[in-house]
Amino acid sequence: MLVVLVAGAIYALPNIYGSNPAIQISPRTDAAVDQLLEDQIGEALVEADIDFLSIERDADSVLVRFDQVDTQLAAQPLIRNELGRAYGVALNLAPATPDWLTEVDAAPMFLGLDLRGGVHFLLEVDMPVVLLQAQERMVTDFKALLRDDKLRYTTVKRFERGESTGIELRFRNAENRDKAEVL
Numbered sequence: 001m002l003v004v005l006v007a008g009a010i011y012a013l014p015n016i017y018g019s020n021p022a023i024q025i026s027p028r029t030d031a032a033v034d035q036l037l038e039d040q041i042g043e044a045l046v047e048a049d050i051d052f053l054s055i056e057r058d059a060d061s062v063l064v065r066f067d068q069v070d071t072q073l074a075a076q077p078l079i080r081n082e083l084g085r086a087y088g089v090a091l092n093l094a095p096a097t098p099d100w101l102t103e104v105d106a107a108p109m110f111l112g113l114d115l116r117g118g119v120h121f122l123l124e125v126d127m128p129v130v131l132l133q134a135q136e137r138m139v140t141d142f143k144a145l146l147r148d149d150k151l152r153y154t155t156v157k158r159f160e161r162g163e164s165t166g167i168e169l170r171f172r173n174a175e176n177r178d179k180a181e182v183l
Contacts, residue, residue: 011106019108020053021072022094023079025062031086038062044082050075065094091122131165132158138167145183151176 025041027033038057041064045052052075053065064079066072072091080089095108135158142156146169155170171177 010101010104013101013106015108017096017098017101017108019093020065020067020096021069022066022092023064023072023076024090024092025064025079025083026060026088026090027086028088029086033057033060033062037083037087040082041079044078045075048075048078050078063092063094135165135167142167142169146180149179149183151180153180 025033025037031037035057038055041062042052042055045064050071051067052071053067056063056065064075066075076089076091083089097106097108139156139158143153146153146156152172153169153176154172155168157168159166159168169177169180171180
């Protein structure tokens with residue numbers, strides 16, 4: 001009975017240690033996960049004066065542990081900008097189980113989202129690409145609408161002027177232009 005109680009207590013201990021906010025870096029292509037990558041991340045964080053607990057590397061990813069969630073959130077864009085598009089940079093929670101417990105295969109029980117405090121979902125959108133696709137759809141829609149109403153036009157195209165983008169419609173005459181404005 002005492003043996004079962006002691007074994008149960010040892011394997012329950014990892015749950016007491018909790019987890020650290022972390023950032024997991026994984027290659028998106030054939031980019032290397034090596035000491036150079038680990039050093040690059042560490043140097044960028046030190047230069048930006050962002051404190052971290054540790055940087056751990058395995059065969060296919062790098063894990064950077066932080067003490068606070070605020071520090072983790074501040075470090076994510078810095079690491080993403082430093083590494084570029086070759087690496088995926090994701091927020092994570094890493095178990096803070098001490099080495100002596102992991103050596104006996106003791107691991108924390110993973111809690112579901114309902115027990116951890118809910119769902120936290122961050123959707124990152126590449127806005128320039130989304131805007132470009134929306135404008136291309138609008139060009140197609142404008143052309144179809146003008147054809148359906150038998151309004152002659154000379155040009156319907158997307159334009160860029162500096163930081164401004166839009167859709168330019170040119171008509172053969174002012175009468176068609178005025179009719180198109182009413183549509």
